[in-house]
Amino acid sequence: MARERARAPVTSSRMEPVEYVTFATRERCDGPSFRVMLRDALRLLESRLDELNALNVFPVPDGDTGTNMVLTLRAAVEAVEAERAASIGAIAAAVARGALLGARGNSGVILSQYLRGMAVALATHDLADGSTLARALISARDVARGAVDEPAEGTILTVADDVARVMAACAERGEVAAVLEAAAAEAMASVERTRELLPVLRRAGVVDAGALGLATILEGWWRSFVGLPMLVAGAVSVHPPASLPCDSAADGFCTEFIIRGRHLDLVAIRQYLRPLGSSVLVVGDETAARVHLHTARPDEAVALGARIGTVERVKIEDMAEQHRRFRGDHDGESPASSCGLVVVASGMGFARLFRSLGAVAVVDPEDRVVESESDLADILAASPMREYVLLADRTPLPPSVGLLLASTISPVETIIVAHPVRALAAAVAFNPARSARENAVAMKQAGSSVATASLIRSRGRWAVRLEDGSVQEGDDPAELLVGVLPRLGADRCEIVTLYRGTGLDAQMAGALADRLQALLPGRTVEVVDGGQDDCAAYLACE
Amino acid sequence: MAVRIVTDSTSDLPPALCERLGIAVVPLNVHVGERVYRDGVDLDAEQFFQILAASPDIPRTSQPSPALFAETYRQLTADGSAVVSIHISSKLSGTVRSALLARDGLPEPEQVTVIDSLSASLGLGLLVLEAAEQARAGASRETIVSWIERRIPMVRIMFVVDTLEYLQRGGRIGRASAFLGSLLSIRPILKLEEGEVQPVERVRTRARALDRLAEFVETFPRIDRLAILHGGAPGEAAALLDRIGARCPAERVLVGRYGPVIGAHAGPGGIGVVVLPGWDG
Numbered sequence: 001m002a003r004e005r006a007r008a009p010v011t012s013s014r015m016e017p018v019e020y021v022t023f024a025t026r027e028r029c030d031g032p033s034f035r036v037m038l039r040d041a042l043r044l045l046e047s048r049l050d051e052l053n054a055l056n057v058f059p060v061p062d063g064d065t066g067t068n069m070v071l072t073l074r075a076a077v078e079a080v081e082a083e084r085a086a087s088i089g090a091i092a093a094a095v096a097r098g099a100l101l102g103a104r105g106n107s108g109v110i111l112s113q114y115l116r117g118m119a120v121a122l123a124t125h126d127l128a129d130g131s132t133l134a135r136a137l138i139s140a141r142d143v144a145r146g147a148v149d150e151p152a153e154g155t156i157l158t159v160a161d162d163v164a165r166v167m168a169a170c171a172e173r174g175e176v177a178a179v180l181e182a183a184a185a186e187a188m189a190s191v192e193r194t195r196e197l198l199p200v201l202r203r204a205g206v207v208d209a210g211a212l213g214l215a216t217i218l219e220g221w222w223r224s225f226v227g228l229p230m231l232v233a234g235a236v237s238v239h240p241p242a243s244l245p246c247d248s249a250a251d252g253f254c255t256e257f258i259i260r261g262r263h264l265d266l267v268a269i270r271q272y273l274r275p276l277g278s279s280v281l282v283v284g285d286e287t288a289a290r291v292h293l294h295t296a297r298p299d300e301a302v303a304l305g306a307r308i309g310t311v312e313r314v315k316i317e318d319m320a321e322q323h324r325r326f327r328g329d330h331d332g333e334s335p336a337s338s339c340g341l342v343v344v345a346s347g348m349g350f351a352r353l354f355r356s357l358g359a360v361a362v363v364d365p366e367d368r369v370v371e372s373e374s375d376l377a378d379i380l381a382a383s384p385m386r387e388y389v390l391l392a393d394r395t396p397l398p399p400s401v402g403l404l405l406a407s408t409i410s411p412v413e414t415i416i417v418a419h420p421v422r423a424l425a426a427a428v429a430f431n432p433a434r435s436a437r438e439n440a441v442a443m444k445q446a447g448s449s450v451a452t453a454s455l456i457r458s459r460g461r462w463a464v465r466l467e468d469g470s471v472q473e474g475d476d477p478a479e480l481l482v483g484v485l486p487r488l489g490a491d492r493c494e495i496v497t498l499y500r501g502t503g504l505d506a507q508m509a510g511a512l513a514d515r516l517q518a519l520l521p522g523r524t525v526e527v528v529d530g531g532q533d534d535c536a537a538y539l540a541c542e
Numbered sequence: 543m544a545v546r547i548v549t550d551s552t553s554d555l556p557p558a559l560c561e562r563l564g565i566a567v568v569p570l571n572v573h574v575g576e577r578v579y580r581d582g583v584d585l586d587a588e589q590f591f592q593i594l595a596a597s598p599d600i601p602r603t604s605q606p607s608p609a610l611f612a613e614t615y616r617q618l619t620a621d622g623s624a625v626v627s628i629h630i631s632s633k634l635s636g637t638v639r640s641a642l643l644a645r646d647g648l649p650e651p652e653q654v655t656v657i658d659s660l661s662a663s664l665g666l667g668l669l670v671l672e673a674a675e676q677a678r679a680g681a682s683r684e685t686i687v688s689w690i691e692r693r694i695p696m697v698r699i700m701f702v703v704d705t706l707e708y709l710q711r712g713g714r715i716g717r718a719s720a721f722l723g724s725l726l727s728i729r730p731i732l733k734l735e736e737g738e739v740q741p742v743e744r745v746r747t748r749a750r751a752l753d754r755l756a757e758f759v760e761t762f763p764r765i766d767r768l769a770i771l772h773g774g775a776p777g778e779a780a781a782l783l784d785r786i787g788a789r790c791p792a793e794r795v796l797v798g799r800y801g802p803v804i805g806a807h808a809g810p811g812g813i814g815v816v817v818l819p820g821w822d823g
Contacts, residue, residue, distance in 0.1 A: 356725040357744075428728055428744050442743065449750065494747040495727075526727065542746050 028127040029176045029225065031091040035080050038095065041220025042077050045070055048216055052209045065209035068105035071411055072112055073217065075102020078414075087126040092119040092136075100283070107210035109281045109292060110144050110156050114214070117143030130174035134167040137183055147283050155194065156210035162190035163218065180222035187215035254317045255298040259289045261309025269308060276301050312399055315377065338432040339439055340385030342376070343423065344392035344401055347501070349531030350420055357427040360385070367398035376400040387436035388412045389443065393423040413440040419467060420532065421452040421499065421540045450542040451488040454535045455481060457503055462536075477508075478515045481539055485519070493541040494523060499530035504537050512537070545677040545686060546618040548627040550606065550637050551581035552803045553667040554771060555796075563674040568606045568614055570637065572802045575599040581802050590802035591774055591810050601806045605636040611644030615654050624683040625654040628670050628690060631737035632658045635803075655687050657694075660737040663804045664769035664796060664816045665699040671767070671796075672818075693818065699734040700742060700758045701771070701814025702751035706730060708809035709739070731755075752782055755815050759786040764820025769796040772813040773805055779813060786815070 029037075045052075045066075052066025079098025080091055096119035099112035117140035125132055141164035145157060166186040170179045194208040222228075255277075259269065263286055270282045277295030289309075295301050298316040305311045343354040343362045351362040351370035361379045362370040369376055377400065380388075387410050390401060395416055413436040417423050426447030430439055454465045455477055463473045464480040466487060474480045490496060496516055500509040509527045517525040530538060549555070551569040560567050569580040574593055579585035581603070585593075594601060611627075618625050627645075632638040638658045645654040659666045669690055676686050703709060709730075728744040729751055745751050759768070768790050772779040779797050787795055800808065 353725050424726070425746070428726065428746055431741065431743055433741070446745075446750075494749060524727075528726065 027175055028129050029088060029133065030127045031086040031088045033225065034088050034091050034128075035083075037221045037224040038073075038077050038080055038091075040224035041217045042070070042073050044220035044223070045073055045213065045216050048212070052213055052216075064105060065107045065213065067411060068108040069111055069210070069213040069217075071104045072099050072102050072108035075099060075414075076112075076115060078102075088128050089119075089123045089125045092122040095119060103283075103290075106279050106281065106292060107156060107213060109283055109290070110148060110210065111214065111217075113147040113283060114140045114144040114156075114160060117141065128176070130176045130179040131171050133176060134170040134174060134179050134183075137167045138164045138171070140164075147281055155208050156214045158194060158208075159187050159190040159211045159214050162193075163187050177222070177226050180218070180225050184215070184219040184222040187218045191215045252296045253294070253298040254292075255295055255301050255315070256290070256292045257302060257305055257314040258312045259291060259305045259309040260287060260312060261289075262287065264289050264309060269305075272304055272308070273301060276304070313402065338385055339387045339389060339434060339436050340380070340383075340432070341427065341430050341439075342380075342388055342390050342401065343427065344390070344394065344397060345420055345423060346534075347420070347530050347532035349499070349529035350424065351531075353424060353528070353530075354427055357424075358430055358432055359391075359427065363398050363401055365394065365398060367400050369400075384410065385432075386410060389430065389436050389439045390414045391423055391426055391430075391443065392416050393418070393420045411436055413437060415440055415443055415447065417447045419452050419538075420530070421450055421497075421538050422447040425450040425540075425542065450540050451493075452538055452540045453481075453484045453488060455504075455537040455539065457536045464539075477536070478512055481512060481516065482519060484539070485516070485541075488539065488541040490520060490523075490541050495542050496520060496523060496525045497540045497542075498525070498527045499532070499538040499540065500527055501530055501532040501535045501537055503533075503535075509537065544621075544623040545681070545683045546623045546625050547670060547674045547677055548614060548618065548625055549666065549670040550629050551801060552630040552635065552637070552662050553628075553670050554663045554798055554801050554804065555667045555670060556798060557582065559671075563671070563678065565670060565674050566614055566618060568610055568637075568641075570606055570635070570803050571604045572806065573602045573604065579802070585802055587774075587799040587801045587805065590805055594805065594810065601802065603635070603803045603806050605640045608640045608643040608647070611641045612647055615644060615648055619648070619650070619653045623653075626657065626673055626677070626683060626686050626690070627654060628657045628659050628666065628673060630662045630666055630803075631660045631734075633660075633737035634662055634739075655683060657687065657690055658737075659690075659697075660694055661697050661699065661734060663699070663800050663814075664771045664798060665697045665734060667796070667798075668767045668769055668816055668818045669693055669697065696819055698758075698762075698817045698819070699814060700731060700755060701733075701808070701812055702729050702731045702745070702748070702755065703808045704729060704748075704773075704811030705809050708805075708807055748778070752778065752813070755782060755813070756785045759789060759815055759817060762789070762817055762819045765790040765817055766820045767794045767796070767816075767818040769798065769816040770813070771798055771800045771804075771816065773800050773808055773810045775811055775813050782813065782815070 049066045049070055052069065053064060076095045076099040079094045083091055083094035085091070096112070096116040099115045103109045103112035118136040120143065121136035121139035122128060122132070128136065141160040144160050148157060163183050163186050166182050167179070170182060191208070191211045194211045266282045266289055269289055269291065270280055273280050273282070273291065273293055276297055277293045279292065279294045281292040283290050291305060293301060302311055302314055340360045341358055343359045344365070345351060345354060345362055346364050348370065351364070354362045355371070360383070361372065361376055363376060364370055369379065372379065390412055392401070415426060417426055426443040429442040429446035452467060456463045456465060461473055462475065462477045462480055463471050464484050465471045466484065472480060472483060498509055498513050500506065513525050513527045546564070546566065548566045548568065551567055553567070555565065555567070567582065569583050572579045572581050572585055572590065574597055615625055627641050629637045629641055638656060641656045645651050645656055648654060659669055661669065672693060673686050673690050676689060728746055729748065730744055731742045731751060731754055732739050733742050743754060745754065768786065770779045770782055783795070783797055800812070
């Protein structure tokens with residue numbers, strides 16, 4: 001609730017109804033302000049989601065540009081929510097990190113690079129004044145340009161260019177509010193001009209979706225900083241063309257994969273791939289390169305990647321099919337109306353519990369899909385859902401799950417909890433009929449409503465570990481469990497569950513449960529087969 | 543010309559209230575083994591739950607016979623009164639069908655209007671109360687019927703059952719069943735929407751279930767009538783009433799036990815809320 005309120009147009013850090021002037025005189029932008037700006041911009045972008053998707057004509061009319069940009073920015077905002085530091089440099093770094101991890105599709109990858117460019121320029125700053133911000137937006141353009149081969153005019157990059165040109169004039173002086181206003185105004189003007197720059201847009205009579213997405217984010221930052229409400233209505237009127245023209249018929253497959261290696265040269269990889277297709281994007285570092293391109297020869301692209309390094313997480317999607325699906329959506333025939341749950345967890349018992357709670361797939365930390373011969377991509381392709389919730393009790397996420405995040409065209413909400421028992425509590429609150437967003441809210445709440453401790457057996461001794469890291473050792477597991485009951489709030493709870501690991505036999509688990517039940521009259525004490533290897537048992541109170 | 547209100551025993555309205563407002567209640571049948579009870583006549587909620595706990599047989603319910611409806615209608619229309627007959631969702635029971643058969647067999651069928659409430663228990667009960675109060679205030683049959691028909695889509699019921707067992711064996715959860723089956727013991731929160739039982743959420747504890755019910759009530763900006771129904775959990779019902787009762791005037795709040803017809807499907811220990819929102823709410 002509190003978080004929802006914090007997203008209201010006039011945010012908590014600026015409670016009073018204020019005049020524009022009050023904020024125009026604020027000369028610096030600090031980390032917390034930037035955090036609020038990001039949240040507000042996300043909200044504004046989300047409000048234009050349908051509009052952006054409907055505008056998506058270039059480079060491929062697959063209708064997911066808005067979704068990709070929203071998901072990328074949302075990942076950035078989530079990373080920021082977890083960042084404690086107050087400097088704008090630290091916040092911008094978190095943004096860049098989150099955006100890169102969550103980057104989806106062409107426009108999302110470019111946006112992630114734009115945000116990375118800002119982070120580079122802001123890295124050493126606690127606060128940013130107007131000229132610092134202006135330089136950050138120039139750096140953003142430089143990095144975003146660098147990621148794209150053969151940039152087309154009239155797209156997101158054109159907007160970044162136009163804004164950077166205006167920013168050059170602000171780089172010496174300028175208040176934050178004035179700089180942001182100039183950036184937003186130029187971005188919107190630039191978006192209008194995209195209509196003329198790309199033939200495909202002129203024919204369709206629309207502006208570029210990615211360009212409008214970036215302009216919307218810049219507008220959101222400016223509005224947020226000066227305390228203006230986020231206007232929901234789009235600045236550009238949109239009528240999706242009856243038949244979307246497609247200039248990319250030759251580039252039949254949206255192809256994505258990751259190349260792992262030692263001394264990867266991103267520029268060289270881009271040059272190798274260029275002859276094979278269009279919208280070539282290569283981002284990453286020396287050890288891992290994420291590749292995206294549209295090509296009629298996806299197998300050749302993958303083979304080329306395999307000559308450079310180890311190729312992982314290949315995803316090839318027929319863009320004509322994507323386009324048909326998008327049209328289908330708009331014709332009112334949605335392919336799937338429900339939300340799918342994908343879980344990262346270990347232990348066969350836990351896997352079965354998650355499956356019984358409705359998970360479409362459970363992936364273990366070794367990246368195997370539990371109880372299935374197929375891999376995750378095949379399972380998801382076989383029964384595609386409209387949206388997904390990804391629930392994990394650990395990081396880093398296994399590679400195939402990263403693939404889901406990186407390449408599915410369906411929105412994905414990610415929930416990472418600190419303990420398998422919390423993941424299970426969250427999964428109980430999952431409902432396939434609800435949207436991923438609604439599920440995420442309910443599941444996060446449910447995941448936080450359980451207290452847990454781990455019973456460990458090591459070299460003949462027993463120990464019980466609480467979530468705060470404190471450990472008690474002893475010879476008698478029953479005594480240890482009884483000892484931690486008060487710290488788990490057992491006197492106020494209704495259900496006490498013992499999740500039995502492989503190291504604890506059923507008979508002993510039953511005896512422990514009987515002991516607990518004797519101490520907790522009127523409460524339910526259950527033993528559940530968890531099958532985890534790392535702990536004899538988890539004890540949970542809820 | 544007076545208007546008489548008829549409902550069935552699934553409305554779960556207290557008998558004293560029905561008597562005071564002149565509501566005629568037609569009982570459904572409850573079958574336990576070889577025995578047949580008339581709901582609310584020779585079997586009350588208390589006795590039913592005792593039988594449910596003790597008997598190996600699965601209790602079944604069946605709609606009242608058309609003859610029973612016909613007899614009721616004949617008596618009420620004898621003085622020239624009109625009848626508005628409001629019943630449990632036709633997706634949950636054949637009661638409406640019996641009522642319609644009975645009406646069509648009357649010498650003057652136009653005297654009786656049969657309404658499918660798309661609801662059950664006190665959701666149906668609150669609609670019946672509104673109709674009865676209007677009838678006592680002298681409203682015409684047309685006014686009452688059009689009022690109730692506009693009210694039907696507004697009724698909201700959310701409830702939690704203590705165990706899935708009864709819903710499953712009663713076959714009344716439909717597409718909720720896949721969602722509700724689980725290796726972990728859970729309590730489902732369900733809603734009655736468009737005449738059918740649909741899942742809302744799964745929770746593990748009653749405390750959380752009660753929170754959810756209270757939160758659900760809080761989402762309505764205005765509430766006209768409110769009811770809490772329970773299957774033998776008066777303490778919890780009272781605690782819930784403390785939390786949400788202030789949302790509308792005391793005389794428009796009803797707390798009651800659900801009877802055998804609902805009980806056969808929900809089992810003992812369930813609790814739920816019924817909201818009839820304000821017109822602009």
